[in-house]
Amino acid sequence: GAGVSQSPSNKVTEKGKDVELRCDPISGHTALYWYRQRLGQGLEFLIYFQGNSAPDKSGLPSDRFSAERTGESVSTLTIQRTQQEDSAVYLCASSLDGGLGEQYFGPGTRLTVT
Amino acid sequence: DAKTTQPTSMDCAEGRAANLPCNHSTISGNEYVYWYRQIHSQGPQYIIHGLKNNETNEMASLIITEDRKSSTLILPHATLRDTAVYYCIVRVYNTDKLIFGTGTRLQVFP
Numbered sequence: 001g002a003g004v005s006q007s008p009s010n011k012v013t014e015k016g017k018d019v020e021l022r023c024d025p026i027s028g029h030t031a032l033y034w035y036r037q038r039l040g041q042g043l044e045f046l047i048y049f050q051g052n053s054a055p056d057k058s059g060l061p062s063d064r065f066s067a068e069r070t071g072e073s074v075s076t077l078t079i080q081r082t083q084q085e086d087s088a089v090y091l092c093a094s095s096l097d098g099g100l101g102e103q104y105f106g107p108g109t110r111l112t113v114t
Numbered sequence: 115d116a117k118t119t120q121p122t123s124m125d126c127a128e129g130r131a132a133n134l135p136c137n138h139s140t141i142s143g144n145e146y147v148y149w150y151r152q153i154h155s156q157g158p159q160y161i162i163h164g165l166k167n168n169e170t171n172e173m174a175s176l177i178i179t180e181d182r183k184s185s186t187l188i189l190p191h192a193t194l195r196d197t198a199v200y201y202c203i204v205r206v207y208n209t210d211k212l213i214f215g216t217g218t219r220l221q222v223f224p
Contacts, residue, residue, distance in 0.1 A: 004157070033211065033212075035212075035214075041216060042201065042214035042215050042216045042217060043158065043212070043214040044214075045211040045212065045213065048211055056211065058211075059211065091157050091158070093157070093158075100146065100163070100205075102160040103158075103160065103212065104160070105156075105157025105158050105159070106157050107155075107156060107157055108157055
């Protein structure tokens, strides 16, 4: 079946503009995660959604970052007033029911802020 | 979450076993060891996880020492397609986020 998909695959934006990144998880997966990966570094956790529970936002780096999820489907990560340090690959993952389950990652969105 | 320490890079000849070490000396009794890998320009891929016992699946084997302070991921017959960054992650049961370090860059050569 289809894996996790993300769009756009690449995004170039000017400093100060807002951007929206989209994630389509695997159908039936209740858990969805966003991570950020700066060049040459490991992944940083940003936010986690599990069913109807309140999301775990503990990884969001500032109040310019927010994310929403519609039911158990699509999620959008929004970055307001982008800064150059926001340049990174943003990865989305989903898992069947969270917990110890394997996380399936999408290909990521490469964001470049000029 | 317990921290992990991995070598920055390793080389392995194609067809040989690749043994990737990981130290997690501060691991707690309820923390699992996970391994993911990331092939260039792709999202990470799950490999294997374990708590106390050694584990094996179609991709790899995971050997965890008796004191659980370290583990080794074994790719029994490395291929060129196994060239990737390998992340060892310690994860508390019923917490869902993965805390990634910088991993080991494994280069498999012909």
